[in-house]
Amino acid sequence: MSLIKGLVLRSTGSWYEVRDSRDGHIWQCRLKGKFKALGLKVTNPIAVGDYVNFEVENETENFGIIHEILPRENYVIRQSVHKTAHAHLIAANVDQAILIATLVFPRTSLGFIDRFLVAIESFRIPGVLVFNKQDLLNDDMKEFQSELMDMYSSLGYQCLAVTAVAEEGVGDVAELLNGKVSLLSGHSGVGKSTLVNAIAPDLDIKTQEVSSFANKGVHTTTFAEMFELAPGTFIIDSPGIKELGLADMKPEEISHYFPEMRDLLNQCRFNNCQHINEPGCAVKSAVEEGEIALSRYESYLSMVGGQDNRK
Ligand SMILES: Nc1nc2c(ncn2[C@@H]2O[C@H](COP(=O)(O)OP(=O)(O)OP(=O)(O)O)[C@@H](O)[C@H]2O)c(=O)[nH]1
Numbered sequence: 001m002s003l004i005k006g007l008v009l010r011s012t013g014s015w016y017e018v019r020d021s022r023d024g025h026i027w028q029c030r031l032k033g034k035f036k037a038l039g040l041k042v043t044n045p046i047a048v049g050d051y052v053n054f055e056v057e058n059e060t061e062n063f064g065i066i067h068e069i070l071p072r073e074n075y076v077i078r079q080s081v082h083k084t085a086h087a088h089l090i091a092a093n094v095d096q097a098i099l100i101a102t103l104v105f106p107r108t109s110l111g112f113i114d115r116f117l118v119a120i121e122s123f124r125i126p127g128v129l130v131f132n133k134q135d136l137l138n139d140d141m142k143e144f145q146s147e148l149m150d151m152y153s154s155l156g157y158q159c160l161a162v163t164a165v166a167e168e169g170v171g172d173v174a175e176l177l178n179g180k181v182s183l184l185s186g187h188s189g190v191g192k193s194t195l196v197n198a199i200a201p202d203l204d205i206k207t208q209e210v211s212s213f214a215n216k217g218v219h220t221t222t223f224a225e226m227f228e229l230a231p232g233t234f235i236i237d238s239p240g241i242k243e244l245g246l247a248d249m250k251p252e253e254i255s256h257y258f259p260e261m262r263d264l265l266n267q268c269r270f271n272n273c274q275h276i277n278e279p280g281c282a283v284k285s286a287v288e289e290g291e292i293a294l295s296r297y298e299s300y301l302s303m304v305g306g307q308d309n310r311k
């Protein structure tokens with residue numbers, strides 16, 4: 001028996017669509033009877049983006065059997081809404097997470113952007129912000145957006161401004177995606193599909209969503225899907241990652257996921273400082289001195305307060 005390396009593009013929970021790493025051929029795979037998961041407490045052992053070793057079971061029927069998962073570089077999980085011990089694995093081996101945001105129609109709030117960034121920091125995935133619908137911004141909004149882009153760039157998040165409908169800036173996004181696995185997020189209506197269609201007009205995502213394979217699964221829509229835009233360039237689209245939440249994060253963890261706070265944490269007077277109203281707080285001084293943006297600090301406060309700011 002020979003094992004072949006493949007990349008999981010889609011799963012329904014019992015079937016996995018696996019891309020043969022030798023020639024890009026797609027196999028429909030099941031898991032081996034005694035399958036050994038990677039030791040995470042999750043409801044699904046394998047996610048989109050996982051590399052696996054599989055065996056061809058039936059060449060003419062296109063069936064394969066997955067024997068093992070290869071070690072992951074990172075993964076994205078979503079905590080169960082019922083707060084059970086098990087989380088849902090959304091994706092693995094992600095090179096970057098891209099948030100498509102719009103200041104108008106619909107408005108993406110700064111709180112939402114910051115929650116997204118905190119979540120991906122916790123998964124150790126680089127983050128990119130793409131501001132779409134430039135055509136709808138007046139001069140004041142453009143000014144505001146450019147300040148935001150400067151601020152987020154200084155924190156290490158690459159920022160781009162595009163107008164997907166006019167295909168402006170779309171080439172820069174295509175370049176950003178090239179050769180990588182990117183997770184795409186953003187509120188409904190910000191233009192994710194428009195942007196992807198502008199980059200890869202031949203790829204009809206809608207059609208792919210209702211493939212006969214996907215119909216075999218009952219819960220298809222809750223699973224992420226990976227699309228190959230060009231050889232070696234993949235995007236991951238999932239209903240579950242549009243609103244990446246904070247996976248059960250403890251308040252004291254959250255400041256570590258704000259890059260501009262991270263380096264100051266050991267300068268607070270109290271080592272259990274929550275940076276709210278403690279004396280001698282280095283984070284608060286940095287906010288007062290304008291070294292930390294007020295909007296970022298406000299997002300931090302709403303997150304440690306457990307307030308829902310995901311509008
Ligand atoms: N004015 C303007 N409208 C845009 C732009 N990009 C997309 N739109 C419009 O915004 C609407 C929503 O775009 P979609 O691409 O469907 O948004 P989406 O993010 O895929 O939304 P969901 O699939 O619901 O998550 C459509 O009417 C698009 O034509 C843009 O750059 N400028």
Ligand SMILES: [Mg+2]
Pocket residue numbers: 192193194
């Ligand atoms: Mg869409």
Ligand SMILES: [Zn+2]
Pocket residue numbers: 268269273274275276278280281282283284
């Ligand atoms: Zn402090």
